Amino acid sequence: VSTQSTGTMRDIKLRIEVEKEQWLETQKQKQSAELLARERDIRAALRQERNKEIEMVISKLEEQAAIQKEETESTVDCRMRRLKDKYESQISDLEHITSTTQSKLNVMKER
Numbered sequence: 775v776s777t778q779s780t781g782t783m784r785d786i787k788l789r790i791e792v793e794k795e796q797w798l799e800t801q802k803q804k805q806s807a808e809l810l811a812r813e814r815d816i817r818a819a820l821r822q823e824r825n826k827e828i829e830m831v832i833s834k835l836e837e838q839a840a841i842q843k844e845e846t847e848s849t850v851d852c853r854m855r856r857l858k859d860k861y862e863s864q865i866s867d868l869e870h871i872t873s874t875t876q877s878k879l880n881v882m883k884e885r
């Protein structure tokens with residue numbers, strides 16, 4: 775009975791050891807899968823946050839470009855108005871001089 779019971783005990787211990795190893799391997803696989811899933815989630819969240827920050831930067835740059843464009847257009851418009859006024863004034867002055875000179879010429883011709 776003693777030999778048989780010792781054999782049975784060894785079989786039970788061996789079976790328990792095999793089950794323990796299987797359980798440990800299963801737990802290891804579960805942990806590994808959970809870690810991979812968490813890593814994927816973290817990577818996805820980081821990618822999403824990075825994309826959000828990139829979009830914010832792009833938006834700010836577009837806004838700054840629009841403001842700069844408006845300022846440039848305003849400056850150009852102002853300069854063009856000043857030049858137009860200047861040239862119109864010069865043209866008016868030249869027309870006045872031409873008219874005066876023509877009048878003087880006509881007076882001189884009449885004499």
